[in-house]
Amino acid sequence: MTVADTSKLEAVYSDIVQWRRHLHTYPELSFQEVDTPVFIAEKLERLGLEVKRNVGGRGVAAYLHGEKPGKKIALRADFDALPIEEENDISYKSQNPGVMHACGHDGHAAALLGVATTLAEKESEIHGTIVFLFQHAEELPPGGAQEMIKDGCLEGVDHIFGAHVASDIPLGQVNVTDGPIMAAVDAFTIHVQGKGGHGARPHNTKDAVVAGTQLVTELQQIVSRRVDPMDTAVVTVGVFQAGTAFNVIADSAKIEGTVRTFNKGTRQQIEDEIRAIVKGVEESTHVSCTVDYLNGYPPLVNHVEETNVLGEIAVDALGEKAPVSMPATLGGEDFAFYLEERPGVFFHVGGRTDDKNTHFPHHHPRFNFDEEALLNIGKLFLGIVERYSS
Numbered sequence: 001m002t003v004a005d006t007s008k009l010e011a012v013y014s015d016i017v018q019w020r021r022h023l024h025t026y027p028e029l030s031f032q033e034v035d036t037p038v039f040i041a042e043k044l045e046r047l048g049l050e051v052k053r054n055v056g057g058r059g060v061a062a063y064l065h066g067e068k069p070g071k072k073i074a075l076r077a078d079f080d081a082l083p084i085e086e087e088n089d090i091s092y093k094s095q096n097p098g099v100m101h102a103c104g105h106d107g108h109a110a111a112l113l114g115v116a117t118t119l120a121e122k123e124s125e126i127h128g129t130i131v132f133l134f135q136h137a138e139e140l141p142p143g144g145a146q147e148m149i150k151d152g153c154l155e156g157v158d159h160i161f162g163a164h165v166a167s168d169i170p171l172g173q174v175n176v177t178d179g180p181i182m183a184a185v186d187a188f189t190i191h192v193q194g195k196g197g198h199g200a201r202p203h204n205t206k207d208a209v210v211a212g213t214q215l216v217t218e219l220q221q222i223v224s225r226r227v228d229p230m231d232t233a234v235v236t237v238g239v240f241q242a243g244t245a246f247n248v249i250a251d252s253a254k255i256e257g258t259v260r261t262f263n264k265g266t267r268q269q270i271e272d273e274i275r276a277i278v279k280g281v282e283e284s285t286h287v288s289c290t291v292d293y294l295n296g297y298p299p300l301v302n303h304v305e306e307t308n309v310l311g312e313i314a315v316d317a318l319g320e321k322a323p324v325s326m327p328a329t330l331g332g333e334d335f336a337f338y339l340e341e342r343p344g345v346f347f348h349v350g351g352r353t354d355d356k357n358t359h360f361p362h363h364h365p366r367f368n369f370d371e372e373a374l375l376n377i378g379k380l381f382l383g384i385v386e387r388y389s390s
Contacts, residue, residue: 003125003390006317009118009378016378017371019043020110021092027081027099027106030140033058036079036109040134043113047120049132056147058136063129064119066389070127073388074153074160074342075115075381076335077108078138087365088357102367104165104351109134111163111377118382128389131157141187141296143334149341159306160344161384162335163377167358169324169350171370174314174380176323176347178307182300183232183260184267185332189292190215190278192242194285196251205249209242211285212253216240218277219257226273227266234260234330235270260330262299271295300336303343310345313383318376331362349377 028036037053041060044051050063086093086100094100101107116132133153137144154160169175192215194208216237227233235257242253259274261267271293278289314323326348335346351369352358360366 003119003122003382003386006379006382009114009382010375012114012117013375015117016110016114016374019113020107020371020374023079023106023109024101025092025095027094027096027101029083029099030080030137030144031058033080033136037134037136040079040109040113044116044132047116049116049120055153056144056149056151059144059148059151059153060134061153062116062132064116064126064132065123065129066126067124068127070389071158072129072131072156073385074131074133074157074338075112075384076133076135076160076162076338077112078105078135078144079109080105080137080139082139082363084363084365088368090368100365102364103139103362104367104369105138107165107369107371107374108163108377111374112381114374114378115381118378119385126385126389130385130389138334141185141294143297143337145334145337149337154338154341157342159388160338160342161306161310161381162338162344162346163380164333164346164348165351165369165373165377166348167352167361167367167369169326169348169352171350171353171372172318172322172376173324173350174318174322174347174376175326176307176311176314176345177325177328178302178304178345180262180299180301181328181346182333182336183262183328183330184299185296186259186267186271187294187296188257188259188274190255191290192253192255192287193289194251194253194287197249199247199249202249206286208250208253208287211281211287212240212242212255214285215255215277215281218281219274222270222273222277227269231263231266232261232330233266233270260332262328297332297334298336298340300333300346301339302345303339306343306345309387310347310380310384313380313387317379317383347380349373349380
């Protein structure tokens with residue numbers, strides 16, 4: 001028997017599915033996870049592992065110490081949900097109104113619990129230490145990764161790996177792409193303070209709607225006219241709130257948006273441009289503005305050596321056609337913080353089949369995936385452990 005033997009993993013597959021469905025039924029929002037980390041920690045403690053609760057706030061870390069010297073390998077899963085009302089007609093539909101696991105984090109946590117269960121009695125075959133990281137608050141910047149790192153979750157770790165189920169990749173395939181694969185994620189809020197008044201007397205007011213619309217228009221010109229067209233970037237305004245009545249000139253407005261980039265210089269350039277545009281609109285419309293700018297997750301950059309090894313593992317675990325290389329996405333992931341600290345790779349595991357219920361995109365109220373993807377995540381994690389710790 002080897003560490004990568006999947007027979008026990010397959011034997012606990014029904015448990016993995018049950019755990020996933022339990023977590024799906026009772027989702028918890030980022031930084032509000034209470035029951036989820038308790039559920040995970042109790043499962044790990046029953047396996048006899050060394051378990052640390054409240055890592056970086058709400059995270060959980062478990063340690064499997066091999067009987068032979070070797071490397072320290074970290075495997076990470078996230079477990080927070082999203083503020084979405086679920087529309088799936090399933091037996092394990094969310095019971096928490098307005099909250100849903102619409103990104104697969106319930107599956108990530110269940111799959112890693114399955115790996116921990118599979119490896120729990122194999123200390124004699126393990127060289128070094130396996131660290132099982134269960135992270136809170138991936139969905140909401142500043143995220144949970146930074147605080148878990150500050151709390152020492154990567155202490156002594158040589159390599160780190162993370163997996164994400166994907167509804168846009170066929171079941172049985174794995175995206176193994178090196179270099180930058182996900183963007184930096186920043187967020188901004190602009191508060192516009194004007195002077196409200198009667199809609200028939202605009203000369204006595206400072207119109208926050210006019211100022212706000214001018215801001216939105218000019219923000220759209222940053223990428224199209226000020227960023228090198230060979231450099232990928234996005235500025236999106238997702239919120240514009242102002243006004244209370246058709247005949248009242250708004251006193252204030254709020255604008256919220258996101259910035260996505262890969263290049264560090266471009267990231268700073270866009271922030272500077274936003275602040276400059278706000279100053280210009282203040283002067284031209286006579287309103288006052290404040291800018292709250294959050295530098296969120298950095299670009300996620302996979303390391304070449306670990307990505308190549310993962311490709312070989314994918315072939316061994318899932319077949320020759322399993323590894324695929326896909327274009328980078330402007331989506332973000334705070335796993336990027338781990339990869340700034342340690343070499344590793346973040347990979348996407350296919351969960352899409354001919355069943356149309358598996359075709360909905362992430363963050364959609366009908367998002368779901370084929371649960372066999374969780375078995376594939378487990379096989380890949382076991383292959384990683386086999387390669388690095390045995």
